[in-house]
Amino acid sequence: MDIQKSDIDSLEERVKKLSYHNYLPTLRMSNVRSFEHQTITFDFPVTAIIGTNGGGKSTVLGAAAIAYKSVKPGNFFPKSNIGDNSMANWRIDYDIIDRSVNASGIFTRNARFASAKWRRDNVPDRPVIIIPIQRTVPANEQNRFKRFIGMGNETDITTSAIDTNVSACVSRILGKDASGYERITLNKDPNKSILVGMKNANDYSQFHFGAGEASIIEMVSQIEEADDNALILIEEIENGLHPLATRKMVEYLFDVAKRKKAQVIFTTHSEYALDVLPPKAIWGCIDGVAYQGKLTIESLRALTGTVSKDRAIFVEDEFAKDLCCEILRQYAPEILDQAEIHKAGGFPYVVEVLKHHNTNPTIKNKAVAVIDGDNPPLAESNDHVLELPEGAPEAVVFGYIEKNAETVAGLVQQRCQCPAISQDQIVATIKQVAIDTTDHHLYFVKLGERLGFISEIIVRRGLCSIYVQNAATELAPLVSSLKEKLND
Template sequence: MDIRPSDIAALTEKVKKRSFAHYLMEIKLANVRAFKGQKITLDFPVTAIIGTNVGGKSTILGAAALAYKAVKPGDFFPKSNVSDNSMADWRIEYELIDRSVDKSGTIARNARFVSAKWRREYLIDRDVVVVPIQRTVPASEQPRYKRFIGIYKEEGAVIEELSSDIRRRAGAVLGKNLKGYSVAKLKKEDSVYLMLGMQNENDYSQFHFGAGEASVIEMISSIEQAPDQALILIEEIENGLHPVATEKMTEYLIDVAKRKKSQVIFTTHSEYALKKLPPNAIWACIDGQAYQGKLSIDSLRAIKGQVEKQIAVFVEDDFAKDLLEEALRQIDSRLLDAAEVHKAGGYPFLIEVMQHHNKNPTVKIKAIAIVDGDQTEFEDETNSTYTLPGSTPELSVFNYINENVESLASVLQQRCLCPQVSQDKIVKIFEKIDLSTSDVHLYFSKIGQEMGFISELTVRKACISIYVENNKEHFEAIIQALRRRLEQG
């Protein structure tokens, strides 16, 4: 299930060309809970909704579900008989594709809560798979499994092997071989089944599964059995999963979008779930406001003014964050103590996030945005936007080290913690990477591999520190801007 950049590009282009029989293009929460006039565009077939607790993630997921006939509004937005007067005049608007209704364009629909009742006219038919948070509740605590508990073996139980396709896909997410796994029903026609596992030739039931193991198999089973073009809604994708499995689960969902032309929306608190997704596939929510782009939870808090230092700085990604923090450390450590640096995704998301932050009247600490050096046309001091030196940060750092590698080899040997690698070999490694690698994001991981599987982080930080040490003057505009902000604060 390896996902390549070409897969991401192809799926993005497919949405732009509207090459789907069914697709939810846009949701507008005109007045739902804390959201007022919030528009969510679904620019990629797999959309992640990340956010803090009570940030609005489940509201967006539920709003998406209500676009289709298969979902009852009360499943996501039940009305209490003792409260919930705030639901009056809720309204959600949709732009969607249904080629059985309109062969070439999009159609508009809405859902509204009027006179204590949900109203949805001309509902669209589409298969919707909802994967709820309750999936990780242990089997022993779920009423539907009570009939599988007993000390005597059930006669007549039907046991069927789990399909090889589901075993393979779930096994890839969990990182284990699911050979011998099966499902048991007390009667052939039953819809409720219990999973059975196998380890070292010993069988065991779902009552002894890990929470993540059972939920992944069940989730993948329901997704694989769903028709093509379905809408799949998942609450808290990372629930019960370790970070690597969470990342693999996102890879699986992108693969589902490719194979089955499905559309997926999931909520999460985990940044591991975002690693394989492009920035336009991610919406981050906090306090009834949603922002598109690859934002971390810390970045979200900064947008809302929850900044513990004197200056907020938004950059594009981890590499830009490391580069800027190293420059501050070497040039003016006072600024490093005063500044909070957050990654906020590429252009234009980065600038939009900074502008949202600065327009917030409750925010006392104003922010600046620092885009990569290949975006010089957006540098504008009056709008608090600056650029890093060079072109893309990875390319600038690599090119400088590569051009001077013979004189820097001894320093690289020390800072990469690789005394066993000769200086001559270090020179040859950089020459090889320069010739063989076209993706700038892979430079430092490949250098680490060639040096004897040294951590990418170690190599990256070593190269960044050397680059800054020899190019301090290139950061002068940023340093001066931060000093002015500190003086104004």
């Protein structure tokens, strides 16, 4: 289930061409909880909603759910007889694809709260799978398992093996063999069942499962049983999971989106859940405003003003963060002491994040964005948006190292921690990587592999430090602008 760039491209293209029988491309919320006027577009079939507590993650999930007939609005947005007077103005508008309703394209529907009642007209039908946060509650604390507690043996039961496809998917997510699981169902009440497993030739029931173990089996079972073109909604996908299992779960959802033409929306607080997603697949919710882009959980702290330092620098990705950090370390250490550098997603998302930050009257710390040097011109001028030297930053740094390989080989040997490799061999390896590599994002991982499986992070930071050390003239305008904008 490893994700390739071709997988992302093909899924993006499917959404772009609207090649679905059922899909929810857009929703617009007016006065719904903390959202006054907010549009969310689902430009990728697997979408993550991140945000601060109370920022609006669950609101987006619920708004998507009630676009369809099978979900009652009160399940996500119940009306209390105390304190919910403001619900009278709630409205959600949808752009919807449902070929059985409109074979040619998109049509619109809405859900609104009027006269103390939710109203939806001509609501389309679609399979909707809702996987709530309660899934990780231990079995002994859930009423549906009470029938299985007791010392006497239950004999009127049916035992069935977990579907082999489900077991295979669970095994890949958890990183262990899941083929020994079975489901036991009460014949008197087929709606009640419990999982059992085998460990060292001993049976053990769901009462003794780990929190994530049962959760993953149930989640995957529901998803695999769902019809094609379903909408799958998952609250806090990382709940009960090891960080690596969280990433594998998201990789599995890519596979589901591809195989079953499903649309998946999940909320999360985990960076691991965001690793494989493209920027357009991530929405960050902060105080009733949602921003699209590869925001990190860390960057949300800056957007809400909760940073430990009084300056913020927003960049596009991890490489730009390392490069900017090195530039400041060598040429403006006083700024590095005052500023936090945050990944905020690719262009143009990073510019939108900066705009929100600098126009928020409650945030006092100053901020700039440093964008990559290969972006198109800004749609509107912004003197707090600065630019790295022209070209993709990875190509600029590696290009300098490759061009000056004979001169800098000794520094590469030192800073990439490979003293056993001769300088001549380092030069030859750099030249060969430059020839073999067509994707500039892979320069550093490939060089690390060929220099003796050195960590990409060590190689990347080592080469950045060499480039910055020797590019004082080229970097002077950026350093000057950073000092000016962050100290004015």
